[in-house]
Amino acid sequence: MKLTQLTTACLSLIPCVVFSQSFDTCPSQAFLMQDSKAQLYGIDLVSAKPTVLSSQLTFANEVNNESVNAIGFNYKDQYLYGFSKQSPSSIVQIGDDFEMKRLDVNGLPATNFYVGDIQVTGDGSSQRASYFVYHPNYGLYSIDLNGDLDGAITAELLPNTNNWKLSIFDFAFHPTSNLLYAVESNGDLHEINIAANTSKFITQVDIGDDTGAFGAAYFDINGQFYFSNNKSGKIHKVDLNVSPVVGYTPIANVFTSGPKSSQNDGARCAIAEVKVTDSSIDFGDAPAPYNTSLEQSGARHLFDPNSTGSDLIYLGDSVDGENINTDADLINTPIDASDDGVSFVTAISAGQSSQIIVNASASSFLYAWFDWDQNGTFSEDERVVTKLALNQGDNSILISVPSNTKSGQTWARFRVTDGTEASLITATGGVLGGEVEDYEITTFASAVYPGENDWVTLAYEDKWPYAGDYDFNDVVINYRTTQLIEGSNVVGYKIDGQLIGIGATYHNGFAVRLKETINGESRSILSSEVDEDAIVFVIDGQLQSESYLEANRNDAILIFMQDTWTHVSKQTGCSYFRTEDNCDTNVKVTFSMTIPLKAPKAKAASPGSLLDPFIFASEGFYHGDFLIDKEARSWEVHVKNQAPTEAFDSSLYSFAGSDDVSDQARGLYFLSQSGLPWAMEVGMQWLHPLEGVDITDAYESFAEFAESSGKQKSQWFNDYSISNVVLKGEQ
Numbered sequence: 249m250k251l252t253q254l255t256t257a258c259l260s261l262i263p264c265v266v267f268s269q270s271f272d273t274c275p276s277q278a279f280l281m282q283d284s285k286a287q288l289y290g291i292d293l294v295s296a297k298p299t300v301l302s303s304q305l306t307f308a309n310e311v312n313n314e315s316v317n318a319i320g321f322n323y324k325d326q327y328l329y330g331f332s333k334q335s336p337s338s339i340v341q342i343g344d345d346f347e348m349k350r351l352d353v354n355g356l357p358a359t360n361f362y363v364g365d366i367q368v369t370g371d372g373s374s375q376r377a378s379y380f381v382y383h384p385n386y387g388l389y390s391i392d393l394n395g396d397l398d399g400a401i402t403a404e405l406l407p408n409t410n411n412w413k414l415s416i417f418d419f420a421f422h423p424t425s426n427l428l429y430a431v432e433s434n435g436d437l438h439e440i441n442i443a444a445n446t447s448k449f450i451t452q453v454d455i456g457d458d459t460g461a462f463g464a465a466y467f468d469i470n471g472q473f474y475f476s477n478n479k480s481g482k483i484h485k486v487d488l489n490v491s492p493v494v495g496y497t498p499i500a501n502v503f504t505s506g507p508k509s510s511q512n513d514g515a516r517c518a519i520a521e522v523k524v525t526d527s528s529i530d531f532g533d534a535p536a537p538y539n540t541s542l543e544q545s546g547a548r549h550l551f552d553p554n555s556t557g558s559d560l561i562y563l564g565d566s567v568d569g570e571n572i573n574t575d576a577d578l579i580n581t582p583i584d585a586s587d588d589g590v591s592f593v594t595a596i597s598a599g600q601s602s603q604i605i606v607n608a609s610a611s612s613f614l615y616a617w618f619d620w621d622q623n624g625t626f627s628e629d630e631r632v633v634t635k636l637a638l639n640q641g642d643n644s645i646l647i648s649v650p651s652n653t654k655s656g657q658t659w660a661r662f663r664v665t666d667g668t669e670a671s672l673i674t675a676t677g678g679v680l681g682g683e684v685e686d687y688e689i690t691t692f693a694s695a696v697y698p699g700e701n702d703w704v705t706l707a708y709e710d711k712w713p714y715a716g717d718y719d720f721n722d723v724v725i726n727y728r729t730t731q732l733i734e735g736s737n738v739v740g741y742k743i744d745g746q747l748i749g750i751g752a753t754y755h756n757g758f759a760v761r762l763k764e765t766i767n768g769e770s771r772s773i774l775s776s777e778v779d780e781d782a783i784v785f786v787i788d789g790q791l792q793s794e795s796y797l798e799a800n801r802n803d804a805i806l807i808f809m810q811d812t813w814t815h816v817s818k819q820t821g822c823s824y825f826r827t828e829d830n831c832d833t834n835v836k837v838t839f840s841m842t843i844p845l846k847a848p849k850a851k852a853a854s855p856g857s858l859l860d861p862f863i864f865a866s867e868g869f870y871h872g873d874f875l876i877d878k879e880a881r882s883w884e885v886h887v888k889n890q891a892p893t894e895a896f897d898s899s900l901y902s903f904a905g906s907d908d909v910s911d912q913a914r915g916l917y918f919l920s921q922s923g924l925p926w927a928m929e930v931g932m933q934w935l936h937p938l939e940g941v942d943i944t945d946a947y948e949s950f951a952e953f954a955e956s957s958g959k960q961k962s963q964w965f966n967d968y969s970i971s972n973v974v975l976k977g978e979q
Contacts, residue, residue, distance in 0.1 A: 269327075269343040269344065269345070270325055270326035270327050270343055270344065271326040271327070271328075271343070271344045272326070272344070273326075274323050274326070274517035274519055274520045275290070275321075275516070275517050275520060276292075276517075276520045276521065276522065276523075276525075277290040277291055277292055277293070277299075277516075278290070278291040278293055278464070278466050278474070278514055278515070278516040279291075279301075279319060279321065279328060279514060279515045279516060280298070280464055280476070280506065280507070280512065280513070280514050281315075281316055281317065281319050281330070281464075281511075281512075281513040281514070281515075282507065282509035282511055282512055282513075283315070283509060283511055284313075284314065284315050284511065285304045285305075285312065285313060285314070285315070286302075286304060286305040286312060286314070286315055286316040286332075287300065287302065287303055287304060287305075288300075288301045288302040288305060288346060289301060289506075289507065291483075291506050291507075291514075292525075292526070293466075293468075293474060293483065293503065293504055293522050293678075294504070294522060294523065294524050294525070294526070294529065294542060294548070294678060295504070295526050295529055295548070295550035295553075295678055295680070296483075296504040296505050296506055296550065296678040296679060296680050297526075297550055297553055297680060298506060298507050301346060302346040305342065305346055305347070305348055306346075306347055306348065307334075307347065307348050307349075307350070308347055308349070310334075312332070312334055312348065313334060314332060314333040314334035314335075315332075315333050315511055316330040316331065316332050316333070316340065316342075316348070316513075317330060317331050317333070317360070317361060317362035317363075317364070317511075317513045318330055318331040318361045318362055318363055318364025318365075318381050318382075318418075318513065319342075319364065319513050319514070319515040320364050320365035320366035320379060320380075320515045321366060321515045321516055321517045321518070322366040322368065322377045322379070322393060323366075323368055323517050323518065323519055324366075324368050324375050324376070324377040324393070325377065325393070327341050327342060327343055328341070328342035328343075328515060329341055329342070329364070329366060329379050329393070330342060330348075330364065330513075330515075331360070331361040331362070331364060331381060332348060332350070333360050337358075337360065338350045338351065338353065339351045339353045339356075339379065339381075339391060339401075341397065351391075351397055351401060352398075352399065352400045352401060353391055353400075353401045353402075353403050354400060354401070354402055354403065355389070355402045355403035355404065355405075356381070356389060356403045357383070357386045359383055359385070359386060360383075361381040361382070361383055362383075362417060362418075362463075362513065363381065363382040363383070363416055363417060363418055363419055363430075364379065364380060364381040364382065364418075364419075365379075365380060365418075365419055365420050365421050365428070365465070365515065366378070366379055366380075366393070366421065366515075367379075367380060367421045367426055367428075367442065368421075368518075369426055376394050377393045377394060378390050378391060378392055378393060378394075379391040379393055380428070380442070381403075382409070382414070382416070382419065384412070384413050384414055384415065384416075385410070386405075386410055387405050387406065387408075387409035387410030387411075387412070388405070388406045388409035388412075388440075388442075388445075389403045389404065389405055389406070390403065390404045390406060390442075391403045391404075406442070406445050407445055408445055409445060409447075412447045414430065414432065414438060414447060415432045415433060416430040416431070416432055416438070416462075417433075417461040417462055417463040417478075417512075417513075418430065418462065418463055418464050418465040418475070418513055418514060419440065419465055420465040420466055420467045420473065420516075420518065421467065421518060422467055422471060422473075422488060422491045422518075423467050423468075423469055423471065423518040423519050424471065424491065425491035425492060426442070427439055427440060427441055427442075427491055427492055428440035428441075428442065429465070429467075429473050429488060430465060430475075431453065431455075431462045431465070431475045431484075432462075433459065433460055433461055433462065434452065434455075435452045435453045435454065435455040435500070436449060436451075436452050437449075437450040437451055437452070437453050437486065437498060438450065439491075439492060439493055441492075450493050450498060451497050451498060453484070453486060453498060453499065453500035454499070454500050455477070455484060455500060456482070456502065456628070456674060457480075457671070457672070458477040458479065458480050458482060458484075458671075459477075459479060460477065460478055460479045461477070461478045461479075461512070462475045462476060462477055462478070462484075463476065463477075463478045463509075463511070463512030463513050463514070464476040464483075464512050464513055464514025464515075465514060466514055466515070466516035466518075467488075467516065467518040468516070468518065468520060468521060468522045469518070469519045469520060469521050470489060470521070470522075471487070471488050471489035471490075471491060472485055472486070472487060472488070472489070472522065473485065473486045473487075473488045474486075474503060474516075476506055476512060476514060477508075478508060478509060478510060478511070478512040479508055479670075479671075480505075480508055480670050480671035481505050481506045481507050481508035481509075481670045481671070482502050482504075482505050482506075482671065482677070483502070483503050483504045483505065483506050483677075484500045484501065484502055484503060485500065485501055485502075485503035485545050486498045486499065486500045486501075487499070501539060501544070501545035501676050501677070502545065502673075502674045502676050502677035503545045503676075503677050503678065504677050504678030504679075505669060505670065505671075505673065505677060505678065505679055505680070507670075508670045508671075522542075523542065523573050524542055524571045524572070524573050526550060526569070527569045527571075528550060528551055528552040528555070528569045529548050529549065529550050529551070529569050529570070529571075529678075530548060530549045530551050530562075530567055530568065530569055530570065530586075530683050530684060531546055531547070531548045531570045531572040531578075531684065532546060532547045532548075532661060532684045532685070532686040533578075533587060533685075533686040534659040534661060534686040534688075535578065535579075536575045536578065536624075537624035537625070538619075538624055538625065538626065538659060538661075538686075539625070539626075539675070539676045540572065540575075540578055540686070541572045541573065541574050541575050541577060541578045542572060542573045542574070543573060543574050543575065544575065544676075545676045545677055546572065546676060547661060547663060547675060547676050547677065547679075547684040548572075548677075548678045548679070548684065549663070549665075549678070549679050549680075549681060549682045549683050549684055550678070550679075550680050550681065551567045551569070551681065551682060551683055553680045553681055559610075560609065560681075561608075561609060561610055561612045561664055561665065561666050561681050561682045561683065562586075562589070562608075562609045562664065562682065562683040563587075563588070563589020563590065563606060563607060563608060563609070563662065563664050563683055563685050564586065564587070564588035564589030564590075564607050564609075564685075565586070565588055565589075566586045566588075567586050567683045568585075568586045586683075587685040587686065587687065588685075589606060589607045589608070589662070589664075589683075589685055590604055590605070590606050590607075590660075590662055590685060590687060591604060591605040591606075591607075592604055592687075592689060593605060596618075596647070596649055596653075596689060596690065596691045598649055598650065598651050598652065598653040598655075598691070598694045598733065602646070602647045602649055603644060603645070603646055603647075604644075604645050604647060605642050605643070605644055605645075606638060606642070606643045606645055606662070607641060607642050607643070608638040608639065608640055608641065608643060608664060609640065610640050611637070611638065611639060611640055612637075612638045612664050612665065612666055612667065612682070613635045613636065613637055613638065613664065613665050613666070613667040614633050614635070614636045614638050614643075614645075614662065614663070614664050615631070615633055615634060615635060615636075615662070615663045615664075615665075615672075615673055615675075616631070616632050616633035616647075616660065616661065616662045616663075617630050617631050617632065617660065617661045617675045618630055618632055618647070618649075618658070618660045618689075619658045619659050619660070620649075620650050620652075620653045620654065620658070620691070621653075621654060621696070621699045621702070622654050622656060622657075622658045622699065623699055623702060626659075626661050626675035626676075627675075628674065628675075631675070632647050632648065633645065633647075633662075634672060635667065635672060637667075638664070649691070651694060651732065652694045652696050652730050652732075652742070653691050653694065654691065654694070654695070654696050654699065655691055655694075655695070656690070656691060657688060657689070657690055657691075658688075658689060658690075658691055659686055659687065659688055659689065660686070660687050660689050661675055661684065661685075661686050661687075662684070662685045662686075662687070663675075663679070663682060663683070663684045663685075664682045664683055665679055665681055665682040666681050666682065668681075694730055694731055694732055694733045695730070695731040695733065695856050695857075696728065696729070696730045696731075697728065697729045697730070697856065697857045697858065698728065698931065699728075702728070702932075703726035703727060703728055703746070703932070703933050704726075704727050704728070704858070704929050704930060704931050704932070705724065705725070705726055705727070705748075705929070705930040705932065705933060705934035705936070706723075706724070706725045706726075706727050706861055706887075706927070706928075706929060706930075707720040707721065707723070707724050707725075707927070707928055707930065707934070707936055708720070708722050708723040708724075708756070708863045708885055708926065708927045709722055709885065709926040709927065710722040710723065710752050710754045710756050710863060710871075710885065711754075711872070711926075712883075712885045712908060712918065712926045713874075713900060713901075713903055713906030713907060713908035714872075714905075714906060714907055715907040715920065715924075717940050717942065718924075718942045718943055718944070719751060719827075719936075719937045719938070719939060719940055719941050719942060719943060719946075720928070720936060720937055720943045721749050721750075721751035721824075721827045721936045721937055721938075721939065721974070722750070722751050722752035722754070722756065722863075723747075723749070723750060723752065723756050723758065723812055723863050724747075724748050724749030724750075724751075724826075724827075724934075724936045725745050725746065725747055725748065725758065725861075726745060726746035726748055726836075726933055727743075727744075727745045727858075727861060727929075728743070728744045728745070729741065729742070729743050729744075729856070729857065729858065729859055730742040730743070730744075731851070731854065731856050732842075732844075733851060734848060735848075736850065736851055736852075737848035737849060737850055737851060738845065738848065738849050738850075738851050738854040738856075739844065739845055739848050739849075740779075740842065740843055740844040740845050741762060741773075741842075741843045741859075742840065742841070742842045742843070743760055743806070743808075743840070743841050743843070743859070744838075744839070744840045744841075745808070745838070745839050745840075746836045746837065746838050746839075747809075747812060747815060747816065747836060747837035747838075747839070748826055748836045748936075749824075749825060749826045749827050749936050749974065750812055750813060750816060750824055750825040750826070750827065751824045751825075751827035751828075751936075751939050752824070754865070754866075754869065754870075754871050754872075755811045755812075755813055755865070755866035755869040755871070756811070756812055756863040756864065756865065756866060757807065757808075757809055757810045757811055757812065757863065757864045757865070757866050758807075758808045758809045758812055758861070758862075758863055759798070759805055759806060759807045759808060759861070759862055759863075759864060760805070760806050760808065760859055760860060760861045760862075761803050761804065761805045761806075761859065761860035761862070761893055762778075762803065762804040762805075762806070762843070762855055762859055762860075763803055763855050763859065763860045764855030764856060764857060764858070764859060764860070765890070765891075768915075771853060771854055771855040771856075772803050772804070772855060773803070773804040773845065773849070773854065773855060774802060774803060774804060775797060775798075775801050775802060775803060775804045775805070776846075777804065777845050777846055777847070777849065778797055778804045778843060778844075778845060778846065779844040779845060779846045780795070780797045782844045783796055783797065783806075783841065783842065783843055783844070784841070784842045785808075785839070785840070785841045785842075786839065786840045786841075787815065787837065787838070787839045788815075788837060788838055788839075789838070796808070796841065798895075801893070801894060801895065802894060803893065803894065804843075805893060805895075806841060806843060808839060808841065809839075810866060810867070811866040811869075813825075813866075815837045816834065816837055817834065818831075818834070819831050819833065819834055823939075824939055826974060827936070827938065827939045827974060828938065828939050828974075829938065832974050832975065858887075858929055860886065860887075860890055860893075861887075862884050862885060862886045862887075862890075862892070862893070862927070863884065863885050863927070864880070864881055864883060864884045864885075864895075865880035865881065865882075865883040866880060867879075867880045867881065868880070871883060874900065874903050878897060879897070881895050882895060882896060882897035882900070883896075883897070883900065884896050885918060885926045885927050886917065886918055886927055887918070887925065887927045887928060887929055888917070888918055888919050888923075888925035888926075888927070888928065888954075889915060889916055889917050889918070889919065890917060890918070891912075891915075891917055892917065898912070907920050907921070908920065908926075909921050922951075922954075922955055923954055923955040923956075923957065924951065924954045924955065925954060928954075930965055931965075932965060934965060935968060935973040935974060935975060936973065936974055937972055937973055937974070938972055938973060938974055941972045941973075945969065945972055946968055946969055946972040946973050947964055947965065947967060947968050947969075948967055948968075948969070949961035949963075949964035949967045950964045952964070
């Protein structure tokens with residue numbers, strides 16, 4: 249390497265001394281090895297800026313014409329190590345002059361290793377380092393780096409690792425737990441314990457539209473795990489601060505976008521911090537919980553990647569930089585005055601097109617997201633503009649607003665680039681060039697309860713008027729309602745759900761009455777007000793063709809399922825549907841019903857929110873001695889203090905020996921002497937109790953919550969015994 253090249257590499261990566269053998273410090277940048285002749289980059293993970301450190305690694309006495317893979321950074325001796333494919337293939341040591349030195353390692357099979365990293369353990373004089381390489385056909389090998397590296401070294405195969413067959417292309421050691429982590433091409437995250445020779449599947453993280461190999465993996469000192477996709481160059485981040493992974497599910501976000509390559513391998517000093525160091529990085533402004541700060545993989549642009557101050561791409565009149573490493577930094581940083589490139593011309597109303605004007609500094613490309621459901625995230629299904637070509641100056645754009653958009657305050661995010669990105673960018677992560685602008689906006693929309701992408705959980709006990717086993721899993725449903733609104737009138741309803749649990753021997757139907765009681769005032773939709781012929785009902789993606797508006801009723805009652813059991817299948821060896829240990833992998837049953845009204849009805853007089861979902865006894869099945877010789881449909885269970893429908897047999901209130909203390913005169917329904925219900929709404933997707941486990945055992949705070957009518961322990965659903973609930977019950 250020429251002296252001028254080496255000096256440039258030193259200045260761009262770390263302070264170093266020309267011709268020194270090891271790196272002087274632990275670099276913050278990541279090393280990325282690409283191409284068949286081992287081109288080495290330094291990647292600034294914050295800004296996505298790549299710097300060529302060596303266009304072609306070399307040996308002291310031979311020209312290198314082959315790739316180097318499985319690289320790892322040893323912060324004990326400050327060297328890179330890798331596997332050179334050049335004959336004779338060998339383990340190599342790489343110093344700060346980017347010259348390779350072969351190590352005399354025996355005991356490795358005759359194959360090309362492309363997965364590797366360095367494990368450093370201990371402190372001070374007891375610190376030790378080992379280089380690990382892996383091949384799915386041969387297993388995991390350990391190479392001791394603590395002795396005389398000029399002498400012979402024997403690689404050791406870790407027992408049974410040749411049986412793992414992991415389809416991984418790189419892995420990285422956690423800086424504190426010393427566990428290995430790797431991601432397969434489909435997003436499967438694995439945790440590897442070297443000491444125990446075990447590999448454990450953790451979860452499948454969201455990798456968006458990425459396909460193929462994740463050829464580079466890194467850690468930072470805070471336990472953040474980064475992995476890079478060869479095809480797109482996107483670098484994803486997963487918070488693995490708690491390691492081993494216990495009691496939480498890791499989530500991946502796009503952190504930045506680096507260079508892509510068919511051959512990709514990475515390494516990094518795992519004890520170095522990743523933080524903003526460049527003053528020309530522009531961040532968004534949307535407050536938490538939006539992913540805005542660096543620690544949340546927030547949207548950011550290195551708007552001046554060449555440090556020339558010219559030919560910049562941005563929106564409006566200007567762009568400037570911020571230093572937003574944490575959410576606290578975001579709070580302390582005022583709204584960016586340079587966010588001035590988007591003007592909202594017309595009101596943003598549900599089901600309508602809204603006009604905006606976007607001013608661009610130059611010909612460029614626009615992305616945009618609107619948080620329609622106001623849940624604090626910009627999801628990919630909320631992307632409204634995808635790499636739209638902009639002209640310099642003003643551009644008029646029409647935004648289609650979803651018909652179920654909620655009314656209120658929310659945020660929109662706009663990102664502009666020069667269009668050279670390797671793949672479509674997301675609402676998070678770093679990009680070279682361009683700008684991100686966030687805006688708080690007001691939307692006027694249909695009313696969705698609890699939110700467009702959220703659910704409440706309905707849980708029912710079917711032994712009423714007896715307490716039964718009180719496990720609240722006889723029928724479990726994720727549930728959402730939508731008022732379809734035009735102006736100040738309701739024109740219909742949409743009810744969506746997911747049947748996620750049946751722990752009942754009885755057969756129960758599920759229905760919804762279009763009724764709501766607020767402060768003693770009832771609002772109802774009458775059966776005569778529903779356009780029955782226009783009702784659309786879909787179960788598991790299949791359009792249904794029966795009649796769903798219950799006949800001969802005054803109030804509008806929609807029958808979703810006459811018998812929940814007819815819509816599910818039990819796993820082999822299971823007695824119920826998703827309520828027993830190891831019986832929770834069945835696919836949930838999804839349903840959606842649209843209920844148009846014959847004529848608009850004033851919103852002030854129309855029911856909304858939860859409405860009145862209930863279960864009833866299915867015809868033709870035994871449902872207790874007290875229903876013998878009675879109509880099955882005359883038995884119902886509603887949420888606490890919701891009056892039953894006109895089909896209900898009120899004589900059931902006085903059945904001898906019951907645990908129910910309903911009192912129609914006082915407006916009390918479906919509750920026990922202590923105030924406990926037979927049906928309830930949980931304001932989130934919920935882990936329901938296992939079969940036969942009393943809810944007060946599964947959720948210690950539930951009794952206090954119910955008996956206080958919700959005044960105490962409002963977050964009772966977060967306080968559960970993990971051994972007493974169905975862990976996949978919400979999926």
